[in-house]
Amino acid sequence: MYGFEALTFNIHSGYLEAIVRGHRSGLLTAADYNNLCQCETLDDIKMHLSATEYGPYLQNEPSPLHTTTIVEKCTLKLVDEYKHMLSQATEPLSTFLQYITYGHMIDNVVLIVTGTLHERDVHELLEKCHPLGMFDSIATLAVAQNMRELYRLVLVDTPLAPYFSECITSEDLDDMNIEIMRNTLYKAYLEDFYDFCQKLGGATAEIMSDLLAFEADRRAVNITINSIGTELTRDDRRKLYSNFGLLYPYGHEELAVCEDIDQVRGVMEKYPPYQTIFAKLSYGESQMLDKAFYEEEVKRLCLAFEQQFHYGVFFAYMRLREQEIRNLMWISECVAQNQKSRVHDSVVFIF
């Protein structure tokens, strides 16, 4: 039914699209960031944020603020908005919205498992989890000793269960294993999400495939860079790449054999969309790569709002808000630690 979404889209999703576009216009602008960057204390940040949509969430916080409180409250706002949208959504939008949270779910699982491996307190770990990725039995993750148990005990009830088919081993958990598990899960998740969007068809498929392909490619690059110099074999590395995206399949072959960052760069520069990202970096540098990728992502997410009648806006909005919260966290940290000169290092302006 490509091209005919406009006829029927608003019946079920028109209200929510309006809501999400309204939320988007509440995102902080460059002017806001400029003001925030000039703040001297966290109280200044609170004062400035009180004039924005974050106001009601921060107004009742007593004065000695901490960065964590700010981030927590800002996340709470996002979660509230998400829950409102989810409760209003009908199929297939509700499934789509749930897909957005699976990434956080994977991160939370990994966080808890790693934490228990290092014998941290479960409740302390739970507080650090992203509220969007919470599920009922998350705390029981601490009981599991290996992947098989992890799966059999807890995750079989969660939506993540199908993603586990690739990584059920009886090996005991260790850092390396967990990291591989995270990436395998993510790969499966991205592929599943991608298939789901393709099934939806229309503008949603078109826009989401672009956004997810970018996500997959970014992960491929990050996996490559992070696995340089580790004992991960080329074949194992190759297995962690998602089976779609601009780099698939030839780019993956080349990335799999990279041994240093400049080789990665060599591979990526063959792809025009990524050329611009790497052109900003000097040779041998990987620190600024994250920021460059984030900037590119934000640009693409903003473009998703240019088209109407598709679900991509929900994904884009959630991602943009998360980026905004990352920005706020960075700014608050810089202000709290008197490192104002570094404020601009990691802030990605959205508008």
Next chain:
Amino acid sequence: MSSPTMDLLRSEPMQLAQLIIPMESAHRTISYLGDLGLFQFKDLNTEKSPFQRTYAAQIKRCGEMARKLRFLKDQMTKAGFSPSSRCSFDTRVTLDELEVKLGELEEELIEVNANSDKLQRSHNELLEYKLVLQKAGEFFHSAQSIAAAQNHEFEANVMGEVSIDSPLLLEQEMSVDPSKQVKLGFVSGLVAREKSMAFERILFRATRGNVFLKQVAVEDPVIDPLSGDKIEKNVFVIFYSGERARMKVTKICDAFGANRYPFTDDIAKQYQTISEVSGKLSELKTTIDVGQLQRSNLLRTISFEFEQWNLLVKKEKSIYHILNMLSFDVTKKCLVGEGWCPISATDQIKNTLQQASLDSNSLVGAIFQVLQTEESPPTHFRTNKFTSAFQEIVDAYGVAKYQEANPGVFTIVTFPFLFAVMFGDWGHGLCLFLATLYFILREKKLSHQKLGDIMEMAFGGRYVIMMMALFSIYTGLIYNEFFSVPFELFGRSAYDCRDSSCRDASTVGLIKVRGTYPFGVDPKWHGTRSELPFLNSLKMKMSILLGIAQMNLGIVLSYFNAKFFGNDINIWYQFVPQIIFLNSLFGYLSLLIIVKWCSGSQADLYHVMIYMFLSPTADLGDNQLFFGQKYLQILLLLFALVAVPWMLFPKPLLLKKQHQERHRGQAYRPLYSTEDSFELEIQSDLHGHEEFEFSEVFVHQFIHTIEFVLGAVSNTASYLRLWALSLAHSELSSVFYDKVLLLAWGFNNVIILIIGIIVFICATVGVLLLMETLSAFLHALRLHWVEFQSKFYEGDGYKFYPFSFASLSEDEE
């Protein structure tokens, strides 16, 4: 102080004023101005972000205090106290004192809360423990009695014959070697009921089924010690074997937030713990009660002064906001503020400034000086509770340009009148009037209350609705409608039957026996065959007359506007052709209507109007109403035709000429001394802004002309809605009366009659009083906004919002 004579027609004259206030008296001055509420400050620091301004620290302080107050209010509402305004004895607290006090109060409350929370938690834990003891005790008890019974049975079986149906392995099972028997460990506690399924599942999976779980639901919801919420819970006992299983079980219990409590299977010990726990519980209860009492005392004292504090903090915060809008003068000793105020309030403001500097013992007084500006001042009308609702109707369309004629004045009468033309029924009008009377009589009480959304709207417009009701009673009397029942109020009807039997009243008709009915429609018309044609013709013509009258008023107002602003072009090239155009066509129609009414002629006005355009020279024949009509029509048609280009061309051309002249004049002006040339520069700077684009002006005028010419036709037609709605209203009410009330009456059955009356009342209130009111209101609104105001109203001004404490407390509601 000279009071302005025309309060509502034009905005009060405003001026831009500069205040130079010494630093030491600034706070007090602003506070006094806030009490006065006649000065609108302009933000002179727009380029600064909120926390870079001078008084950001104070605002932060106020924000912090406001937060503490919110905390206190929250605590008060939780404890069931409402802040009482009655006990606000006037003890003047300063901000600093209040800050300290609030800090102390907050700390005290937090401490009290923490203590009581701690106590409450242990109290809840003990309660849960007690539950566990009772419920788990029951398990063990029943389990033991079953076991004993089984044992007994087994022994009996062993004694006698082995029956067929006893389990074959029973013997083996029961006679296990005691040395091999593993000691089963157990854990008991409570888990939330909604999690219990998942809990059981995980337990089963984690231990591969090697546990025995027994759960019993607790009937009443239990308060969870950790969160303090009331949750439905289950008591559980888990039996397991082995150390690893114990670890797993405890971990899972923790993960599910299940509280574990120690328990013994020894019955004597159980009773002992139960009594111990009960003792502790009652002890804790008294402690908690004492704490609660202390807390509520504290909160009560707070509640007496809360409102006062809240207002103080709000005032202070607004004062600092205003102070932040001021800029420093060169010496940094004075604050400079700019803003708008009514010229009539100059003296009041000066007095206030003087008073402030006196009260703060300042050596230098604040200076008030008027500034000259090109900027358009805000619009300010002095409204009262009666006129404000009508002004709101106008403002909803657009706030009047500064000193432009305000349609609000006329709206006060025309709006309810046009409404009533559509809503003519004095019974319905009376109902509406009684409803608003309730609002108006209880005005004082209701204005302090929080009403619902719709009620709020009805209450806000109570005087509008009252006027609408009064006018509908008036038009209802003219239409002679009372729930569609005709009344002979003003004497007897002019018509009567031909003979006493009245047989042919509905066939042949009535005859006129008396003089015309003195006021309104003759009651005998009602229900006759000729009722509709007669009323339709009457109402239709009346609508056109009213419409033309109102549109003419609009155009005349545009004349007064042009005259007031000294704009001769608008008078000669807009007002004059417009009034000629409208009146030569539709004004003439109105004239024909009146002539037809007076002369009782049979002329067809449609025909006259249409053939006035199609063949103006043709003979009128039967349709001639007066002598010379044909020549008058040709003349009027010519006038109308001339008026169109008159409206279209001269104005843009003249504007262009004016513009060129102004610039030529400037170009050849001789040079004066340096000071003058400086002024000249400023002047030319001001003029330089208004760029003149001829094509744009022309297109603009073109659109205006088309809009007016076409609008004259369509707007006149638009006024016919007065007739249409009035017709709909009377027909609906007669349907309800005839088809519901009279029908029910006809059955001669009390029950049917009661049902009929109920249906009639519901239909009358729901459809006629609520929906019809709304629809007539909206149509009247449209006639005012579109048909009337488009003739003269610019509506691109902005409202005067003075800095005032009075509006501060209103915002709170």
